[in-house]
Amino acid sequence: MTRVAVPVETGTADVPRAPEHHRARVDRIDLARIGLLCMAAAMVWAMASRGDRYAVPLGVVATIVGGYPILKEAFDNLIERRMTMELSMTIALVSALAIQEVLTALLIAAFVLVAEILERLTVSRGRTAIGRLLDLMPRMAHVRRNAALVEVPISQVQRGDNVLVRPGGRIPVDGVVVDGESVVDQATITGESMPADKRAGSRVFAGTLNQSGALEIRAERLGRDTTYGQIIEAVEHAGERRAPIQKIADRLAGYIVYVAVAGAVATFLITRDVRSTIAVVIVAGACGVAAGTPLAILGAVGRAARFGAIIKGGIHLEALWSIDAVVFDKTGTITLGEVRVTGVHPARGVAVRDVVDAAATAEYRSEHPIGRAILQYAAAHGIAAREPTRFAYSVGQGVRAWRDGEEILVGNSTFVTAGRLPDHSEHAGASTVVFVMRSERYLGSIVIADVPRPEARRAITALRSLGVKTYLLTGDSRAATERIARDLAVDDFEADLLPDAKVARVRALATKRRVAMVGDGVNDAPALAAATVGIAMGSGTDVARETADIVLIGNDLLKFVDTVQIARRTRRIVLQNFWGTLLVDAVGIGLAAAGVLAPLAAAVIHVSSEMAFILNSSRLVPR
Numbered sequence: 001m002t003r004v005a006v007p008v009e010t011g012t013a014d015v016p017r018a019p020e021h022h023r024a025r026v027d028r029i030d031l032a033r034i035g036l037l038c039m040a041a042a043m044v045w046a047m048a049s050r051g052d053r054y055a056v057p058l059g060v061v062a063t064i065v066g067g068y069p070i071l072k073e074a075f076d077n078l079i080e081r082r083m084t085m086e087l088s089m090t091i092a093l094v095s096a097l098a099i100q101e102v103l104t105a106l107l108i109a110a111f112v113l114v115a116e117i118l119e120r121l122t123v124s125r126g127r128t129a130i131g132r133l134l135d136l137m138p139r140m141a142h143v144r145r146n147a148a149l150v151e152v153p154i155s156q157v158q159r160g161d162n163v164l165v166r167p168g169g170r171i172p173v174d175g176v177v178v179d180g181e182s183v184v185d186q187a188t189i190t191g192e193s194m195p196a197d198k199r200a201g202s203r204v205f206a207g208t209l210n211q212s213g214a215l216e217i218r219a220e221r222l223g224r225d226t227t228y229g230q231i232i233e234a235v236e237h238a239g240e241r242r243a244p245i246q247k248i249a250d251r252l253a254g255y256i257v258y259v260a261v262a263g264a265v266a267t268f269l270i271t272r273d274v275r276s277t278i279a280v281v282i283v284a285g286a287c288g289v290a291a292g293t294p295l296a297i298l299g300a301v302g303r304a305a306r307f308g309a310i311i312k313g314g315i316h317l318e319a320l321w322s323i324d325a326v327v328f329d330k331t332g333t334i335t336l337g338e339v340r341v342t343g344v345h346p347a348r349g350v351a352v353r354d355v356v357d358a359a360a361t362a363e364y365r366s367e368h369p370i371g372r373a374i375l376q377y378a379a380a381h382g383i384a385a386r387e388p389t390r391f392a393y394s395v396g397q398g399v400r401a402w403r404d405g406e407e408i409l410v411g412n413s414t415f416v417t418a419g420r421l422p423d424h425s426e427h428a429g430a431s432t433v434v435f436v437m438r439s440e441r442y443l444g445s446i447v448i449a450d451v452p453r454p455e456a457r458r459a460i461t462a463l464r465s466l467g468v469k470t471y472l473l474t475g476d477s478r479a480a481t482e483r484i485a486r487d488l489a490v491d492d493f494e495a496d497l498l499p500d501a502k503v504a505r506v507r508a509l510a511t512k513r514r515v516a517m518v519g520d521g522v523n524d525a526p527a528l529a530a531a532t533v534g535i536a537m538g539s540g541t542d543v544a545r546e547t548a549d550i551v552l553i554g555n556d557l558l559k560f561v562d563t564v565q566i567a568r569r570t571r572r573i574v575l576q577n578f579w580g581t582l583l584v585d586a587v588g589i590g591l592a593a594a595g596v597l598a599p600l601a602a603a604v605i606h607v608s609s610e611m612a613f614i615l616n617s618s619r620l621v622p623r
Contacts, residue, residue: 067109174221182213249293260284283588283602292617299620300570308559316549321567329519330474341377346444355444360385362401459557
């Protein structure tokens with residue numbers, strides 16, 4: 001059988017598309033089907049007219065016509081001086097016809113054609129899964145130009161254009177919502193089962209479905225550059241950046257053919273039995289390895305893409321299945337990358353509401369992340385912030401505001417009370433603490449911290465169950481890092497690291513383990529490149545995504561765990577095919593050489609095992 005190749009055209013800057021990519025597959029399958037019909041007709045004639053003088057000539061013609069795909073592939077391989085299974089099967093066919101085993105020759109060719117059709121249809125199922133994504137992209141878009149809304153082909157949309165997507169429409173670009181509210185089904189891209197709420201500032205993906213309200217989106221990525229386009233391109237190029245194990249599979253297939261030919265020669269020299277010699281050539285099959293390995297790689301890359309991870313080639317999939325350590329960056333990777341209020345500690349006799357109310361008033365006009373975190377916390381707890389009459393900001397210290405004639409101070413201890421504060425043991429290990437005072441009365445403190453992603457602890461627990469060590473490396477302070485590391489139960493952590501120090505730690509760890517690095521920022525790019533396999537968060541910087549070998553689309557760390565599991569499942573399936581092929585061939589060659597297997601039985605074993613291994617690999621292909 002031929003190696004699986006899956007070309008998927010991604011088109012130009014307009015829409016990733018596949019207008020002709022089915023043509024070669026259809027021609028190949030149709031040719032095999034026509035050949036199979038010829039074989040079936042000839043076999044019926046051969047069985048109905050045994051001893052007929054026309055049976056042998058008819059069988060030869062039917063074998064040549066029906067077996068044309070096999071013979072052509074064998075001829076091409078012979079020209080290229082490559083020993084393949086098609087060449088060995090051609091030798092078997094010619095040998096069977098030479099001893100007038102017409103029915104056997106027809107059955108051999110028919111079985112091989114059945115396997116060919118099965119293989120192609122299995123690959124087609126993988127293409128169909130990708131094709132369903134290809135059909136999701138609209139061909140036209142409504143763009144706001146010169147205050148007017150015009151409909152243009154998607155190829156004419158430019159970065160920075162405002163694109164209007166009506167309810168029920170497909171989103172044509174990656175971008176940010178600038179106006180409107182809606183619910184978007186983005187399961188095709190992120191794998192989320194529930195639609196996501198979208199409003200101004202929300203990020204949206206091309207190919208997803210706008211379900212309710214109208215959205216106006218500022219286009220940021222088009223065509224191939226969209227998340228959708230990257231998924232298609234990842235599957236397209238998965239076969240080009242071949243995994244080392246695929247090369248091993250090709251070499252193993254060649255070795256098996258050499259062994260089969262050598263075994264056949266030895267059998268003939270020892271037994272002088274032509275039928276046993278032919279059976280030896282027929283029974284040996286490496287197609288389960290040669291075709292099954294790239295099919296498994298293709299299926300795994302496609303399945304990972306559907307689950308929310310873009311793998312940039314089979315070589316990276318193979319690297320991923322061998323990892324035994326994962327290094328996480330902190331901010332934006334293991335955490336959300338935005339500070340939030342994690343605790344409010346009022347002074348004796350003061351209500352929590354009073355502390356938050358005073359702080360929200362002081363921060364009402366602030367653009368600082370701490371101020372925004374306090375205002376978000378107040379809104380979430382039903383505390384309406386009131387605008388102060390006056391406001392003053394001291395860089396690096398805090399804010400001073402006045403409301404109803406009362407002065408409110410919010411900031412560090414030196415700014416608020418010149419460091420004279422009650423002892424607060426609950427602040428130990430806190431990232432940032434702001435203190436609140438109103439009318440010279442100390443009200444309490446608010447703890448601000450970058451919080452872990454909701455799924456982070458489950459992801460790390462799942463990795464531990466897979467036997468993978470987890471490490472946290474960051475440039476953040478030790479106190480903040482220690483708190484996160486303790487909450488998530490990582491195996492080890494290091495803080496206060498500059499980018500070059502982080503790279504050095506990853507390289508040092510990589511001398512002992514197979515390391516995956518997960519990051520999102522510009523400063524993570526060198527470490528991503530230094531790791532065995534680099535994984536970038538989808539919301540990360542362009543540099544991180546370009547440097548990484550795998551990109552998580554939806555920033556969900558559990559998707560990374562799913563991808564590791566897919567990779568390991570791929571390894572198991574590939575190894576099953578490897579060892580299964582070796583076992584079947586060893587037993588089959590031995591039985592055929594001993595005269596136990598007739599050529600027809602050898603052909604049945606060869607193709608049955610081949611189909612079993614192809615079907616085993618096809619379990620990874622997304623449906």
